[in-house]
Amino acid sequence: MSATTAASAAANKTVKTLELDEIVVRFVGDSGDGMQLAGTQMTNTSAVFGNDVATLPDFPAEIRAPAGSLAGVSGFQINFSSHDIRTPGDQVNCLVAMNPAGLKSNIADLEPGGILLVNEDAFNKVNLQKAGYAASPLDDGSLKGFRLFRVPLDKLTTEANKGSSLTSRALGRCRNFTALGLVYWMFNRPLEETLRWIDAKFGKKPEVAEANRNALKTGYYFGETCETFIENYKVPKARITPGRYRKLTGNEALAIGLVTAARLAGKDVFYGTYPITPASDILHQLSTYKNFGVLTFQAEDEIAAMTSVIGAAFAGAIAVTGTSGPGIALKAEGIGLAVCTELPVIIINVQRGGPSTGLPTKTEQADLLQAVCGRNGECPVAVLAPNTPADCFNMAIEACRIAIEYMTPVMLLSDGYLANGAEPWRIPDEKSLPHLKVIHPARKNGESEFLPYQRDAKLARPWALPGTPGLEHRIGGLEKEDVTGHVSYDPENHEHMVKTRAAKIAGIAKSLPKLEVLGSPQGGDLLVIGWGSTYGAITTAVERCRAQGMDVSSVHLRYLNPFQQDLGDLLKRFKRVLCPEMNLGQLSKLLRAEFLVDVKSLSKVQGKPFMVRDIVTAIETMMKGNNGR
Amino acid sequence: MSQALTQLTAKDFASDQETRWCPGCGDYSILAQVKKVLPTLDTPREKFVFVSGIGCSSRFPYYVNTYGVHSIHGRAPAVATGVKMVRPDLSVWVITGDGDALSIGGNHLLHAIRRNIDLKIVLFNNRIYGLTKGQYSPTSEMGKKTKSTPMGSVDFPLHPISVAIGAEATFVARSVDVHVKHLEDVLVRAAKHKGAAFVEVYQNCNIFNDLAFEYAAGKDTRDDHTVILEHGKPLIFGKNRDKGIRLNGTTPEIVPLGGDIKEDDLLFHDERAPEPTLAYLLSRMHHPEFPEPLGVFRAVQRPTYEALANQQIATARSQHGEGSLETLFDDGETWVVN
Numbered sequence A: 001m002s003a004t005t006a007a008s009a010a011a012n013k014t015v016k017t018l019e020l021d022e023i024v025v026r027f028v029g030d031s032g033d034g035m036q037l038a039g040t041q042m043t044n045t046s047a048v049f050g051n052d053v054a055t056l057p058d059f060p061a062e063i064r065a066p067a068g069s070l071a072g073v074s075g076f077q078i079n080f081s082s083h084d085i086r087t088p089g090d091q092v093n094c095l096v097a098m099n100p101a102g103l104k105s106n107i108a109d110l111e112p113g114g115i116l117l118v119n120e121d122a123f124n125k126v127n128l129q130k131a132g133y134a135a136s137p138l139d140d141g142s143l144k145g146f147r148l149f150r151v152p153l154d155k156l157t158t159e160a161n162k163g164s165s166l167t168s169r170a171l172g173r174c175r176n177f178t179a180l181g182l183v184y185w186m187f188n189r190p191l192e193e194t195l196r197w198i199d200a201k202f203g204k205k206p207e208v209a210e211a212n213r214n215a216l217k218t219g220y221y222f223g224e225t226c227e228t229f230i231e232n233y234k235v236p237k238a239r240i241t242p243g244r245y246r247k248l249t250g251n252e253a254l255a256i257g258l259v260t261a262a263r264l265a266g267k268d269v270f271y272g273t274y275p276i277t278p279a280s281d282i283l284h285q286l287s288t289y290k291n292f293g294v295l296t297f298q299a300e301d302e303i304a305a306m307t308s309v310i311g312a313a314f315a316g317a318i319a320v321t322g323t324s325g326p327g328i329a330l331k332a333e334g335i336g337l338a339v340c341t342e343l344p345v346i347i348i349n350v351q352r353g354g355p356s357t358g359l360p361t362k363t364e365q366a367d368l369l370q371a372v373c374g375r376n377g378e379c380p381v382a383v384l385a386p387n388t389p390a391d392c393f394n395m396a397i398e399a400c401r402i403a404i405e406y407m408t409p410v411m412l413l414s415d416g417y418l419a420n421g422a423e424p425w426r427i428p429d430e431k432s433l434p435h436l437k438v439i440h441p442a443r444k445n446g447e448s449e450f451l452p453y454q455r456d457a458k459l460a461r462p463w464a465l466p467g468t469p470g471l472e473h474r475i476g477g478l479e480k481e482d483v484t485g486h487v488s489y490d491p492e493n494h495e496h497m498v499k500t501r502a503a504k505i506a507g508i509a510k511s512l513p514k515l516e517v518l519g520s521p522q523g524g525d526l527l528v529i530g531w532g533s534t535y536g537a538i539t540t541a542v543e544r545c546r547a548q549g550m551d552v553s554s555v556h557l558r559y560l561n562p563f564q565q566d567l568g569d570l571l572k573r574f575k576r577v578l579c580p581e582m583n584l585g586q587l588s589k590l591l592r593a594e595f596l597v598d599v600k601s602l603s604k605v606q607g608k609p610f611m612v613r614d615i616v617t618a619i620e621t622m623m624k625g626n627n628g629r
Numbered sequence B: 001m002s003q004a005l006t007q008l009t010a011k012d013f014a015s016d017q018e019t020r021w022c023p024g025c026g027d028y029s030i031l032a033q034v035k036k037v038l039p040t041l042d043t044p045r046e047k048f049v050f051v052s053g054i055g056c057s058s059r060f061p062y063y064v065n066t067y068g069v070h071s072i073h074g075r076a077p078a079v080a081t082g083v084k085m086v087r088p089d090l091s092v093w094v095i096t097g098d099g100d101a102l103s104i105g106g107n108h109l110l111h112a113i114r115r116n117i118d119l120k121i122v123l124f125n126n127r128i129y130g131l132t133k134g135q136y137s138p139t140s141e142m143g144k145k146t147k148s149t150p151m152g153s154v155d156f157p158l159h160p161i162s163v164a165i166g167a168e169a170t171f172v173a174r175s176v177d178v179h180v181k182h183l184e185d186v187l188v189r190a191a192k193h194k195g196a197a198f199v200e201v202y203q204n205c206n207i208f209n210d211l212a213f214e215y216a217a218g219k220d221t222r223d224d225h226t227v228i229l230e231h232g233k234p235l236i237f238g239k240n241r242d243k244g245i246r247l248n249g250t251t252p253e254i255v256p257l258g259g260d261i262k263e264d265d266l267l268f269h270d271e272r273a274p275e276p277t278l279a280y281l282l283s284r285m286h287h288p289e290f291p292e293p294l295g296v297f298r299a300v301q302r303p304t305y306e307a308l309a310n311q312q313i314a315t316a317r318s319q320h321g322e323g324s325l326e327t328l329f330d331d332g333e334t335w336v337v338n
Ligand SMILES: Cc1ncc(C[n+]2csc(CCOP(=O)(O)OP(=O)(O)O)c2C)c(N)n1
Pocket: B054, B055, B056, B057, B058, B073, B096, B097, B098, B099, B100, B101, B124, B126, B128, B129, B130, B131, B132, B137
């Protein structure tokens, strides 16, 4: 960290303000400690201030795990910077621990010499025991490698609200704002944004608003006046493309993208789904868009969700279902029906740790093969994957485009990390958005009868809507004769249909943009290839290695079925190919099968995203294996 | 072009597909009655959608010249729900079998009914799995010997009407494939009901479960073994209409008419009773102990799911105005970078 110094006098001490270009702060505490809220406020404040930001929330699977337990620790990491960043950061520069359990499960990620703010009031015997500490780590010297600040957050919060009519329990709930206030002082963040939020949020409960305001300010003043704090930091604004911005999580971006796509197509969204972490927020968000004509249907299970969407697509809606891995397993037969009936439906999989219930709140990319191959019969669907939270907006529109143009189900692979991670999103100019053209036939396309499987140049069949006179037709899961759509058991026809459905999906490649290569598209020593949410870590790692002079490039796939047309050639222009994935090598397998290229897999399956250094290390190792070239 | 409604006949609803049920199958008769009823409903042909699951019965949509979806096993109510929510103006029918509706699709059936979504659900009950060649079904009687149960089945059956009532159905009826006129009347009533209408049709599978409902279907037996439900009328049955159903406490009993017992002593049917108690009690009258009720068990009004869901959209639009991309994008905290 390079730093420039400035001196500022506050109270009767001298505070040095160091300027840094990037800081990673992590808030950790009990599920009930309001860590997500504190982190979100810090994110908003930093984004509005003008930094680039990237976040990583991390919550336990249990809603109310026993208070103070390791299982109940909830965390929120934010990286804010004066330059372009793509990940929430490998190492934490400042850890805010609200209790012993939070400290214990997170201290390993704090950089040596990092800032450690702890709520000393929570380090009592009971909490220490629950976290499995024999003696308090605050006193036994085990934290001497860090800059430890013991802060009496409970006491500060109570004192700040002397005379408040709130119960001491209710006041206790404000201590996250006391912590936040102190962090704001530490990193020179303005209070206004959060004060405004408190007023808007608790407008109807003035006592609560008052208590939170007091807590925030008290934390801030504590930093300003307490003698132990002699240094704080600032991170200047980043140089960001001018425009109007808003912070979006991946799930929010998906919801907004779907509604946008429907508008661009002149249609309404039907979202049929069954609640499941980490996809439920898409439902929550879409259910607030009723004035956009969005119909949400909370079905009785994922099978009903999937099949309701088939009905909705048949009836003419932009039909979407969303779930996570276990839900996709249940939807598989329905997806087959959508493939056979050739209807435009969007299937969102916000992947989480598997198999089975797995790690519901953690991220993973292990459903790629399920997406590409996981159905009975030859059953191809288009598969797309956004690579950042904000990219979820673009890919939702792209999924709708492909579904409509090709009359096909499209699977969109997000994951827990994209879903809950947030970044600034530049609000697009409406005119820059694509027009999604939808044609519903009004007249027969055959001599005497309507031909529901007569195809256009893209092999798409007509989207004829019930209610249209003269176009009455039947669709279904039994094999159909091409063109007429009559049930057919003819062997030649079946093979023709299997090949036609495959050719239709393969043909989507013609409509896809060219690959964007970071580094040298003409080839070189090493190509790092990834897909989905690993984009930030891979790109940052490759940039670092290139800065050190290594001949390494990267490409990131957002289209997984079909692949872009120039992928095969690109792969062959590199001596080696490395593929980091949060699974045991699923994309590697597909690339090897498709292109006969010796792809090396770098896998991490811990429910956690890659660190930049994980990838840098792998690149370095591979480059060394290249005889020091 | 939409044909003038009055001109439509059963023929207009015949598709060009060859019907492939076994000769003598009860499905033919049900198809014929449906085709007879559709033209009478003041609905243009293009506004009908038939959705089915999988089974012999579920081939039905191929044989009517309307819009149709032959979906997957058990899921027809969910597919139909999607259609109806998006297009409340369509007349959406679900065709299903006893296995389709009550085994694999039991969940969807319950939820479609409890939501009171305006679907016409016709369950072809043949008490057997026809298409998979004769395994017992969830409506097969205990001890049923089939290919999969050579020593007899050891599970207790479900009773479709009881299930529907348990799921809070607003319209529940039963008829028999060969009771042409009765079936026609019941289908018309179902079609005109606003909300989920559940109709069980006793259907003969002459290949794998022949004569399962002979007591209710046969000319010689049916009068003594069924009782026709009519709203506001007493429950009288028998070839000579000389027997009735009387309530003894909360238990029905068969009593002879004439002598001491007058019509007024009998149980009077009330399909509009707000509580489903009576309808449920009737659904528990089983052969051979009782004559089995045919007709409308229950017909009450409740708002429909698709109407309420679409009403919320209208309300949101009047409260917040029609959404635009601008309001969608600018929602929440935004900031400007220069
Ligand atoms: C997922 C799935 N499981 C099993 C089957 C096989 N299957 C087809 S129809 C059927 C039972 C049909 O019985 P029913 O619903 O009573 O219809 P029927 O043929 O008697 O009219 C079964 C088990 C299937 N098609 N799909």
